[in-house]
Amino acid sequence: MSFQFREKTLRPRLACSVSIIATKIFGKMQKRRDDMQFQMNTGSDIHGDRHLVDDAEKIVTAALGHLAHRLSRLEVHLADVNGAKGGADDIRCTIEARPEGMKPLAVTHSDANAKAAMHGAAKKLRTLLDSEFGKLARR
Numbered sequence: 709m710s711f712q713f714r715e716k717t718l719r720p721r722l723a724c725s726v727s728i729i730a731t732k733i734f735g736k737m738q739k740r741r742d743d744m745q746f747q748m749n750t751g752s753d754i755h756g757d758r759h760l761v762d763d764a765e766k767i768v769t770a771a772l773g774h775l776a777h778r779l780s781r782l783e784v785h786l787a788d789v790n791g792a793k794g795g796a797d798d799i800r801c802t803i804e805a806r807p808e809g810m811k812p813l814a815v816t817h818s819d820a821n822a823k824a825a826m827h828g829a830a831k832k833l834r835t836l837l838d839s840e841f842g843k844l845a846r847r
Contacts, residue, residue: 744779751787754799754822764826768803771830775837781806786822801825803833813840
């Protein structure tokens, strides 16, 4: 078993400095931004590398937009349902969001490739979060 720990400080984005810490342990990649944690887990049939984690974070945070600041943690799980058999819609993406002060919410979407599955799950999560935060606002 080997553990890798790397810390990298990036240029400030939109006037806020982003410090990223990535840890890979048994197929898990985790990033910590100043206000929200981002963790990605992949199944044994999906090769999870730094590029995939960066893509996942961009896709999910872009889809969530203004709702991202209300979350303390996001977990993205990618799995190949059929393994080596292949087939349509065999990549499953589950995203779990942990809104501050609320119970965790999760959505799942299956598609032909990882990016499409992440886009679909992120869109479902945005709809769910809009609904939940809207209910809280009406109380």
